[in-house]
Amino acid sequence: MNWQLVTFYILGLVILYAAYRVVTSAVITHAALWLAVALVGVAGIYLQLQAEFLAIIQVLIYVGAIVTIIIFAIMLSPLREIKTEEKDRRGGATRMGRAVASVEWGLAPVAAGLLFALGMTWAYSRQAWPVGSVPPGLITEPLGKSLMTTYLLPFEVASVLLLVAMVGAIVLAIRGQK
Amino acid sequence: MFGIPEPWWSVIRAVVWALFIIIFLAVNAIVAVWLERKVSGRIQRRIGPQRVGRPIGWAQTIADVFKLLVKEDVRAEATDKWVFLLAPAIPFAAITLMFLVVPWGKNLIPLNLNIGLLFVVAVTSFEVLGLFMAGWGSNNKWALLGAMRTAAAMISYELPMVLAILAVGMTAGSLNMNDVVNAQSRVPFILIQPVAFLIYYIASLAEANRTPFDFTEAESELVAGANIEYSGLRWAFFFLAEYGSLVGTSAIAATLFLGGWRGPILPGPVWFLIKTYLLVYVAMWIRWTLPRVRIDQLLDFGWKFLLPLALADIAVTGIVLALL
Numbered sequence: 108m109n110w111q112l113v114t115f116y117i118l119g120l121v122i123l124y125a126a127y128r129v130v131t132s133a134v135i136t137h138a139a140l141w142l143a144v145a146l147v148g149v150a151g152i153y154l155q156l157q158a159e160f161l162a163i164i165q166v167l168i169y170v171g172a173i174v175t176i177i178i179f180a181i182m183l184s185p186l187r188e189i190k191t192e193e194k195d196r197r198g199g200a201t202r203m204g205r206a207v208a209s210v211e212w213g214l215a216p217v218a219a220g221l222l223f224a225l226g227m228t229w230a231y232s233r234q235a236w237p238v239g240s241v242p243p244g245l246i247t248e249p250l251g252k253s254l255m256t257t258y259l260l261p262f263e264v265a266s267v268l269l270l271v272a273m274v275g276a277i278v279l280a281i282r283g284q285k
Numbered sequence: 286m287f288g289i290p291e292p293w294w295s296v297i298r299a300v301v302w303a304l305f306i307i308i309f310l311a312v313n314a315i316v317a318v319w320l321e322r323k324v325s326g327r328i329q330r331r332i333g334p335q336r337v338g339r340p341i342g343w344a345q346t347i348a349d350v351f352k353l354l355v356k357e358d359v360r361a362e363a364t365d366k367w368v369f370l371l372a373p374a375i376p377f378a379a380i381t382l383m384f385l386v387v388p389w390g391k392n393l394i395p396l397n398l399n400i401g402l403l404f405v406v407a408v409t410s411f412e413v414l415g416l417f418m419a420g421w422g423s424n425n426k427w428a429l430l431g432a433m434r435t436a437a438a439m440i441s442y443e444l445p446m447v448l449a450i451l452a453v454g455m456t457a458g459s460l461n462m463n464d465v466v467n468a469q470s471r472v473p474f475i476l477i478q479p480v481a482f483l484i485y486y487i488a489s490l491a492e493a494n495r496t497p498f499d500f501t502e503a504e505s506e507l508v509a510g511a512n513i514e515y516s517g518l519r520w521a522f523f524f525l526a527e528y529g530s531l532v533g534t535s536a537i538a539a540t541l542f543l544g545g546w547r548g549p550i551l552p553g554p555v556w557f558l559i560k561t562y563l564l565v566y567v568a569m570w571i572r573w574t575l576p577r578v579r580i581d582q583l584l585d586f587g588w589k590f591l592l593p594l595a596l597a598d599i600a601v602t603g604i605v606l607a608l609l
Contacts, residue, residue: 134365136365136368136421137368140368140414140418143411143414159398159399159400160400160403163400163403163404163407164403164407166407166408166410166411167403167406167407167410170410170411170414171407171410171411171413171443172410172440172443174414175410175413175414175417175436175439175440176440178414178417178421178436179433179436179437179440182417182421182429182432182433182436183433247399247400247460
């Protein structure tokens with residue numbers, strides 16, 4: 108039994124299920140929380156690839172910062188209200204059947220996830236994206252070096268882009284205040 | 286080792302460390318709450334607890350723990366079920382993970398990660414998600430206000446904290462916790478990087494929701510904050526995480542700035558605990574001495590003072606390192 112493969116499939120299923128729920132959740136806060144689950148799962152895949160640095164940055168930036176900002180934005184908008192739904196008081200069997208058939212969170216996401224995973228496995232087994240072996244050891248240092256030498260210009264351009272986006276957001280907010 | 290094959294040996298090691306960290310956090314909460322009551326009593330010229338467990342009241346918090354364990358776990362009908370039920374686990378999980386990379390002594394580290402400093406920052410950053418889930422899932426306006434304040438503060442104080450940690454990483458030339466401790470074999474970093482230490486300590490007080498930054502559960506304004514609707518064991522988990530966060534940030538500060546487990550005569554773990562609880566004591570001292578700041582003052586302080594200061598500290602560190 109190849110444990111790496113097993114954990115990879117489990118992680119993959121978690122990611123795909125969570126990603127499906129991000130799209131189908133009726134409550135936007137739930138979508139944001141499922142997004143956090145999916146992103147943590149991706150960090151798990153990075154860990155499997157022995158890219159600890161990427162995994163940690165993934166959690167720090169995407170879960171710690173971006174999801175937090177998304178939820179913060181939801182909290183500041185009228186979308187934050189919880190709508191208390193009518194409770195389903197029908198018998199257990201009917202409720203179970205509805206749960207299984209539900210497009211939002213029943214078997215459908217699991218089936219969609221499995222289908223996607225099967226497709227990917229098929230493509231991968233056909234050598235669609237050949238991968239070379241990764242040199243073992245620390246990747247943080249070469250990554251930092253290449254960002255500061257070879258890829259300095261794209262790196263700086265990306266940061267200017269983010270700065271422009273920030274200035275734009277502030278301008279929009281000020282215009283809205285008037 | 287001991288005739289056990291290698292993969293099982295590392296499994297056993299992982300389980301033992303995990304149990305140790307969880308038990309340490311539970312015991313820490315009991316001790317820290319007792320200490321807090323005693324310290325606050327002292328500062329307010331009272332005696333503090335003394336009846337249960339005479340003469341120093343040592344059994345009071347143990348009695349409180351039993352009270353919490355037998356209390357009913359209440360969930361209001363209008364809450365969002367799963368978000369509400371899962372929320373208390375997340376801050377506690379974040380704190381537990383944080384202790385994975387804290388060295389207790391020479392070769393006494395649960396996980397010797399090459400980028401331990403970044404790991405600490407990453408796991409503390411998702412602690413806020415649990416408070417969010419609690420605040421929103423409770424469907425209560427006070428809880429939501431508490432959660433929103435937490436989010437605002439976390440975003441504001443995360444950056445200076447990361448930059449202060451980065452300054453330490455630059456001085457040590459490594460992001461590995463062991464290397465950082467070894468780099469302090471002659472001089473602790475508090476003498477080389479005093480500004481970074483102050484920034485980290487202030488930011489960690491905000492991160493652990495301590496007065497003067499405890500507006501997330503400001504009793505006199507918000508009743509209790511994000512955990513208002515919780516009771517019994519679930520509430521206890523928030524409490525555990527809060528005191529865990531206090532001791533966790535103190536342990537990181539002790540490791541990064543006070544030389545960690547290094548010290549003469551006494552063994553490493555003892556020095557580590559002495560330094561950590563010294564910082565915990567200072568945090569309690571600050572809590573019972575200073576009044577709470579307003580939320581807008583706190584955010585102003587974070588963005589307009591701490592962040593530029595941390596950036597300047599990084600720049601100066603870089604220039605000095607380049608010249609040396």
